Amino acid sequence: MTAQVTPQQETRTSVGARRSEATEAAVLEAFATLLDEVGYAAITMEAVAKQARAGKATLYRWWPTKAHIALSLISKAKVEIAPPAGVSLRDDLIDYLSRMIGLWRGDAGLPVGVLVRHCYAEAWSDPELAEALQAERRERWTMLNDILQAAMARGELPTGTDLARAKDFVMSWPIYLLMTDRLPSPEEIARMVDDTLGGLRSGSSRHPSRDT
Amino acid sequence: MTAQVTPQQETRTSVGARRSEATEAAVLEAFATLLDEVGYAAITMEAVAKQARAGKATLYRWWPTKAHIALSLISKAKVEIAPPAGVSLRDDLIDYLSRMIGLWRGDAGLPVGVLVRHCYAEAWSDPELAEALQAERRERWTMLNDILQAAMARGELPTGTDLARAKDFVMSWPIYLLMTDRLPSPEEIARMVDDTLGGLRSGSSRHPSRDT
Amino acid sequence: MTAQVTPQQETRTSVGARRSEATEAAVLEAFATLLDEVGYAAITMEAVAKQARAGKATLYRWWPTKAHIALSLISKAKVEIAPPAGVSLRDDLIDYLSRMIGLWRGDAGLPVGVLVRHCYAEAWSDPELAEALQAERRERWTMLNDILQAAMARGELPTGTDLARAKDFVMSWPIYLLMTDRLPSPEEIARMVDDTLGGLRSGSSRHPSRDT
Amino acid sequence: MTAQVTPQQETRTSVGARRSEATEAAVLEAFATLLDEVGYAAITMEAVAKQARAGKATLYRWWPTKAHIALSLISKAKVEIAPPAGVSLRDDLIDYLSRMIGLWRGDAGLPVGVLVRHCYAEAWSDPELAEALQAERRERWTMLNDILQAAMARGELPTGTDLARAKDFVMSWPIYLLMTDRLPSPEEIARMVDDTLGGLRSGSSRHPSRDT
DNA sequence: GGATAAACGAGACGGTACGTCCCGTCTTGAG
């Protein structure tokens, strides 16, 4: 394949017995393009194949459903989150959640939150996907674990705090908002963290909020 | 409406130019049957029509998508939740959430939680459904509003607490658990309420929990 | 792809699967079976697909309407007509029309006449079918052209006779009878040819006939 | 509705409302309108009812299929044909066929030929319609019978000519042209009559004609 | 004048078939 001018899409050729990385990249890019153009629900394997100039059989060989393609995109995107400063629990959580919610919102160019929630939904009827999703989640939340452990070491949290349970508690509100399509603004994130740290009785819930 | 009880397979006759309540009931029952037999994802409008002995056009006349049928079932099921005792905020919340989570789990015969989470998911790409779902949610959470308001009156919550925000905070963990397919047991509900009331720093997160 | 100077623009490096002849045969056979079992009007594309164990999309890929399937069957059936003897015009016409009417009646196992008349009817509102039907008719009547030309050469017809018009004249009575569901017996065919050759004033119309 | 033997209630003679002539007229007019707007094939009972502002049940009460409505329209239209002059067979036939073909073409405002040929087609699978159509045809061709009989009386046709057969012969070419959507112009009608009277060997087929 | 009953408009009903779309698999020929 020499230089010829293919203005839109460069034709990829088969290389024989090896998996084509170019094809994988083309598929992920095609998925992202379609996500932007028609929305997750309207994406079909057929359209992804056509957009990526890939054969349908090739798609199915590497990804059993479109949710798995979405998960591949999520896995690629998660590296964008930077490590925390480690000063105070409140600051660390605000920083961590701000980055994650920014990623969800699409600050990195891809609305990862949309992919995440659809993966959750499809996992309800696909145990294999549920397992893959859990693995992804466990890996992604390693940093949250570090944050909480550091806070416990600094005495900001009682020793013996159940970290797994605390992680759930911290993530439950953001994920709830993701699921109800109301991702919070930066100020709302701060208040959310205050509520999480102090609980209902602390009084931080007195700020006005949008109605549900 | 006199006595006669023909409980099964009553032949519905064509009713003419007004909406047939018998058909509506047959459709909802058929949906519930199929939900039990094949699961939400595998339900098709075609199968619902067949199971209900109804025409597809009749289905589409009253429910634009299967999620709307699910929402009808949810609305019918919500009356099962009884009013709270009004003694203490903690008890009221535990009671309220226990009832709601029991309803979700299927204690009333129908796994309402499955319907709810799929409605959330389909609302992501269906604004009309999103609105209907929000109306349903607002109505269902009236009682939660009453609980919080009573607690505020009793002095258990700071005066001026943003109730809409507080409702979100209370519901976020249960809904997060619904979305991740891990509905809590009664004891877990109590601890969940303690965390919600006290926040992370209160120390109630020290109990062990399942890993995510 | 090395040689870039391909004058005929042969950039197709992948061709895809080819049309299945087995499926085409199965569809035509299914159509014939249903024609026999339920009649033309009651045939549906759905039933043809099911009978042929083919997908509906496959049917629509190759035949836009059921009339096109009928036309395919007609085209396959027409090869049954043998060439004429070439002795006298009257004998040739009787032979030709007898064969054609026999084909129409179903002597070859398939009631081609039923297919033909329905194709005519559907061509009234389908220009594309009308064109295909005309092409078929032109090809089928080649032999009639030969018969008339031979008769002209033998002096049985005036030189300069408009053959296209003569063909119409010869075929008009048989087709009229086909359209009114009264295909003639062999004896009636002979008298029909006599009328056609001699016209009303020749007196051959004096034989009794069925009422219309 | 006269006295029938009903043992219980002898004289219950309330007759209720009568058939509405306004409705019948509205239906026929609606059918003609739709014929002009969308063509015969696309006309549905539903659309006729709506266009006529009539209930579907009313339509079905008086006309079992749309072909029967078409037949009603044909019957109303046929009165337009005037009686023949009775001078010569050729002139009478030309006059008669010209009027009929003009009616078919739509000179009276309604393309009767379109209705006629669709009635023929639907009669292939509707014996009741076939019978009604034959009655209509018999009545309409009374005048053709008169023409032939007068010609026989004048000696233009051999005595003993089978009139029913002769009618078929005369009508076969016009109807064939109607069925192939090629209604003839006035000049073509004259040549058609000449062919019919003289037959193929008379030589009148030497004029050029459109190809089939 | 009141009762009665047929016919009416409107349109919901249980159905069937439509033609389209996509699924996941299989076939073909190129590289």
Add this chain to the structure above:
DNA sequence: CTCAAGACGGGACGTACCGTCTCGTTTATCC
């Protein structure tokens, strides 16, 4: 051996009409 292309059997989609029915109203006779 893998690839792009795309035909295949299958099945659900949402729509359009079918012919039947019920609803409540409007006639038109008859008592």
